[in-house]
Amino acid sequence: MSSPLAKDKKSFFDKLLIKLHRNTSHSNRIEILSTLFIKEIHDLAVDKEATIRLLDIGCGDMTITNMLAEKGTNISCTGVDIYPNTKNWENYAAFDGKTLPFTDKSYHVVLFSDVLHHDAENLNRLLQEAKRVADFIIIKDHFEYGFFSRSLLQLADIVGNYGYGVSIPKRYFSKERFQAILAKQELQEIKSICPIYLYNHLPLVKYIFKGKYQFVSVIKA
Structure with missing residues (x-):
């Protein structure tokens, strides 16, 4: 969920973290995740010839959104985030972080890529909205297994997100908590990759x- 829109003025430390992240893992991570997402999106398509409408919620700098549109077959992508579109990106819309400005079932797939752990306050509302506007939801996120793994994930978030001004979460999903959230929203998991x-x-x-x-x-959904 790295977003250059989140912090207009970046300190020397911010810029150092951003450079470290981009030089070590950013491109590789984007490539791996985009390839994985494309496969799963295509597997969900009933009509392989029809255009798949994808909504990337919390799209950040649109890197993954645009790569899915470029590399995927028949995938039309829209990105939304809470920041104004100062970069004049195509297929980007700002929203209030709670209510999606789209009609019911206007998308085939909603994507949350490393987004939900950053917004515990609105997590359930975002899932409700995703369920409303799409037929399927793909969530990429983190599992923690205790203090050590939580601390490592927070360290990774500091390197990957702090320089952009994105908040660092106090906790991540456990497998049990994630399943409880899905059950509360009456969402059916059809595949888990881990x-x-x-x-x-x-x-x-x-x-x-x-x-x-x-x-x-x-x-x-």
């Missing part, structure tokens, strides 16, 4: 930031 290895290209980091900390859930 582990996901995002850091195998980094010799030491891959042993610390384990694949089991990353998951994707495909949900019938």
Whole structure:
């Protein structure tokens, strides 16, 4: 959910974190996740020839949104986030972080990529809205397994998001809590992908930031 819109003026420390993130993991992470998302989106399509309408909620800098549109077959992408469109991006809309400005079932798929753990306050509302506007929901997020994994994930969030002004969460999903949230919203998980290895290209980091900390859930809305 990295977003250059979140903080207009960046300090030297902010810029250092952004450079570190981009030089070590950003491009590799985007490539892996985009490939995974495209496969899952295409698998959900009933009519393989029809255009799939995708809504990327919390799209940040539109990197993943645009890559899905470019690399996917018959995927039309819209990105929304809480920041004004000062970059004049195409297919981007700002919203209030709670209510999506779209009619019921106007999209086939909604995507949350590393978004929900940043907004515990509006999490249930966002899931309700996603359920309203789409047939399927794809969630990419993190599992924590206690203090150590939580601290590592917070460290990764500091490197990946603090420089942009995105808040660092106090906790992440446990497997049990995530399933309880889905049950509360009457959402049906049809596929779970875990582990996901995002850091195998980094010799030491891959042993610390384990694949089991990353998951994707495909949900019938």
